[in-house]
Amino acid sequence: MTATVNDGTLAVLDGQRFAAMVGARANALPAACVETLAAANLGYEILLGSEREEQLLRALHGSEAGDLRVSGPHRADDWERGWNENLREFEAADGEPLMLVPKYNGHRVLRLAGDYVRVDHPGFEYAVYTALRHWYFRRYFTDVQRVVELGCGTGTSLMLLAGIFPRLHLCGLDWAESSQRILQQLAQRSGRAITGKHFDMFAPNDALELGRGTGVLTSAALEQIGDRYEPLLERLLAGNPAICVHIEPLRELYDEGSLFDDVARRYHHRRNYLRGFLPRLQQLEREGRIEILEQRRTGLGSFFHEGYGVVVWRPLGSRGNA
Ligand SMILES: C[S@@+](CC[C@H](N)C(=O)[O-])C[C@H]1O[C@@H](n2cnc3c(N)ncnc32)[C@H](O)[C@@H]1O
Secondary structure (H helix, E strand, C coil), X not given: CCCCCCECCEEECCHHHHHHHCCCCHHHCCHHHHHHHHHCCCEEEECCHHHHHHHHHHHHHHHCCCCCXXXXXXXXHHHHHHXXXXXXXXXXXXXXXXXXXXXXXXXXXXXXXCEEEEECCCCHHHHHHXXXXXXXXXXXXXXXXXEEEEXXXXXXXXXXXXXXXXXXXXXXXXXCHHHHHXXXXXXXXXXXXXXXXXXXXXXXXXXXXXXXXXXXXXXXXXXXXXXXCHHHHHHHHHHCCCEEEEEECCXXXXXXXXXXXHHHHHHHHHCCCCCCHHHHHHHXXXXXXXXXXXXXXXXXXXXXXXXXXXXXXXXXXXXXXX
16 A cells, blocks of 8 residues: 655655545546646655654554544534534635635645655645545436435535536535534525535434435544444435445554554544444345445545545445436
8 A cells, every 4th residue: 555656755646646546547537536636736755764653653642642532422512613613714705615624624744545644735635535525426426316415514525516416406414503504505605406404313313315316425424423323324224325425434444453554543443433334334235235336445544544435335225226
């Protein structure tokens, strides 16, 4: 998983390297992926030797910090406050989409292809995340009529989808009401069919409407529910959507024998992020209830862990429903 470099330890995340992250050939990338990568400053330096050790230690100490926020039902107010802040800034900037980018992006040292890298620009992680979404949305949502995003936050993925698929109906679910207020504004300003609904993934209810022609998306959202995904999974199975795409930290994709991965796994554990979800899907596949279409470690991470693992599946009952 080590990146090849152009000049010593300096490199640029170009189409070729991005394609390797998603297991594709560079000439298969859609124009929007290529344009997203080209428009961003994606230069970086691979940190080796003592610099790598320094980052390993920093990550280890960071994941042991006493004030680390642990995910769970008690965090609802934090998200409410966070998205409220984005909403106020979005309004003050007359609907400038950049104001909806979550503030937790922007680390200068990231995990990339098995290395710590120092990126030239704080927009690196978000730009590559956006290119990943362009790739996966085109790959898996082309044939659906509607996408439901769980834990949609400020709606940046819904707006990307709206741009790619002009006729797609979009629904964003989140337990933060400020998310629904943002989506209301996005719908008004864009004139697109985007609805926001209040929904708690810990206690899923009828707000989650699925069925024929619906694609489900989660992105850095299931991570927040630790090992309490079973009620939601049951709802997804019962709702028989066409396809489910998850861009999430998948702890089971880390390499057991690697120190670099061990520090990320420790952090994941301390934050009480998603665990057991991928093995549960694999079990459902063995039972013949679902088909896993892709599971992938893209190799992109923020500083502490890799939040951009991908698993895509569909209930077997949904064949041909899209
Ligand atoms: C890390 S943010 C990701 C937001 C968005 N998916 C994105 O990629 O920008 C996690 C989101 O999950 C939402 N969330 C966390 N726990 C939730 C729960 N139990 N039910 C519904 N939403 C939840 C938060 O409010 C927040 O919007």
